[in-house]
Amino acid sequence: MKIAHVHFYVEDAPASRNWFVGRLGFEAVASSINVHTCTEVVKNGPVYFVLSSPLTPLSPVAQFLSQHPPGVADIAFVVEDVEAVMTRAVAHGAKVLQPIQHQQHKDSPKWGKIAAWGSLTHTLIERQAASGEWRVASSEWQVHTSIASANTFTGIDHLVLNVATGDLESAVAWYQNTLNFRSKQTFKIQTERSALDSQVMVSFNSEVQLPVNQPASPNSQIQEFLDVNRGPGIQHIALQTHNIVEAIALFRLRGVSFLPVPSTYYTQLQERQVPLSAAELAEITTQQILVDWQDINSHALLLQTFTQPIFGQPTFFFELIERRAQAPGFGEGNFRALFEAIEREQIKRGSLQD
Numbered sequence: 001m002k003i004a005h006v007h008f009y010v011e012d013a014p015a016s017r018n019w020f021v022g023r024l025g026f027e028a029v030a031s032s033i034n035v036h037t038c039t040e041v042v043k044n045g046p047v048y049f050v051l052s053s054p055l056t057p058l059s060p061v062a063q064f065l066s067q068h069p070p071g072v073a074d075i076a077f078v079v080e081d082v083e084a085v086m087t088r089a090v091a092h093g094a095k096v097l098q099p100i101q102h103q104q105h106k107d108s109p110k111w112g113k114i115a116a117w118g119s120l121t122h123t124l125i126e127r128q129a130a131s132g133e134w135r136v137a138s139s140e141w142q143v144h145t146s147i148a149s150a151n152t153f154t155g156i157d158h159l160v161l162n163v164a165t166g167d168l169e170s171a172v173a174w175y176q177n178t179l180n181f182r183s184k185q186t187f188k189i190q191t192e193r194s195a196l197d198s199q200v201m202v203s204f205n206s207e208v209q210l211p212v213n214q215p216a217s218p219n220s221q222i223q224e225f226l227d228v229n230r231g232p233g234i235q236h237i238a239l240q241t242h243n244i245v246e247a248i249a250l251f252r253l254r255g256v257s258f259l260p261v262p263s264t265y266y267t268q269l270q271e272r273q274v275p276l277s278a279a280e281l282a283e284i285t286t287q288q289i290l291v292d293w294q295d296i297n298s299h300a301l302l303l304q305t306f307t308q309p310i311f312g313q314p315t316f317f318f319e320l321i322e323r324r325a326q327a328p329g330f331g332e333g334n335f336r337a338l339f340e341a342i343e344r345e346q347i348k349r350g351s352l353q354d
Contacts, residue, residue, distance in 0.1 A: 001205055003076070004125050006048075006072055007049075007073050008051050010311075016040070020051075023255060024254075025250070026043060029041050029042065035058075037061055067230060072234035073120070074123055075120070076123035076125055077124055082125065083100060086114070094114045097113040097121060098111075100112040110126040117171050118233055119231060154242060156238065158238045160237075160238075161212045162226060165216075167232070168212060171212050171232075181202060181203055183199055186200070187200075190217075193219065194217045194221065194352065196217075199211070199212050219346075221343060221346060224346060235315070236319050237319070238321045239318060239321070244321070251320075252287070256307055258308065259308060259342065261341060263285075265290075289304065290305060299324060300325040300326065302321070302323060306318070
């Protein structure tokens with residue numbers, strides 16, 4: 001199993017396409033319009049995003065946006081045997097939204113769709129190729145021919161699902177039973193102001209990582225997401241890059257806003273004897289990147305930073321991540337630093353008391 005593409009439902013697909021192209025260096029690769037929905041496809045390296053907006057109230061996108069702000073509606077997975085995966089899902093109670101389809105034109109994959117947690121859905125695609133899976137949604141695509149931009153991203157590292165208080169175990173069990181995921185890592189993050197519980201789920205082949213969070217306090221950032229999103233959903237997507245320092249510097253120049261990190265964080269890094277040269281630490285401090293590691297003598301570093309919410313409400317955002325020397329896990333120190341950074345934004349919004 002691997003991620004084929006992520007489908008966003010947005011208010012204006014061409015405007016969102018332009019944002020991804022202009023700010024994050026994606027390439028516009030295809031588009032389509034039917035009687036009720038406009039769809040754009042963008043890519044950067046192996047990362048494909050599908051962006052759909054409504055043209056009429058009959059669009060499924062319009063129905064989604066009447067219940068939620070813009071965000072992730074579907075995560076599509078490539079699987080080896082779609083019939084076997086669908087059979088397992090149905091046996092464990094999954095609702096089938098689209099029975100297995102197989103268009104007759106050349107090189108067309110088989111695919112189906114199931115309901116997941118909350119309003120999230122999963123498209124399941126039987127295809128071995130790494131590209132083109134977005135074609136399953138429609139046969140009437142206009143494929144764009146343009147000069148490809150530099151591939152900043154090397155893949156999707158993980159996607160984070162937020163669920164309501166008390167639903168963590170049920171959501172974890174759903175992914176275990178329905179899609180054969182397994183539990184990898186557990187976090188309990190608590191500050192002086194708020195808290196969350198998290199359990200990291202991974203696919204059976206470890207290619208897909210899905211942390212699931214629930215609030216552990218009434219004023220948790222997870223609860224704020226649930227309130228504004230009007231239900232559970234994908235909070236953020238982590239995009240892998242080989243050089244996070246260069247990527248963040250470029251994105252800042254293009255106008256991308258990131259969560260600020262206090263200078264005291266980097267003072268503490270120095271006190272912990274971070275395994276970085278003085279020049280590297282200076283660059284990381286300038287770009288406000290979080291750093292975590294397990295062994296002071298190891299070069300395995302986890303470097304992460306996070307954008308501000310991209311849709312204007314405190315819901316969906318992106319993470320950029322670099323795993324030096326194949327650093328594993330998620331880094332509890334970085335997890336806590338992210339939690340505290342979002343708390344500071346909550347205080348600015350007035351949704352959390354200082």
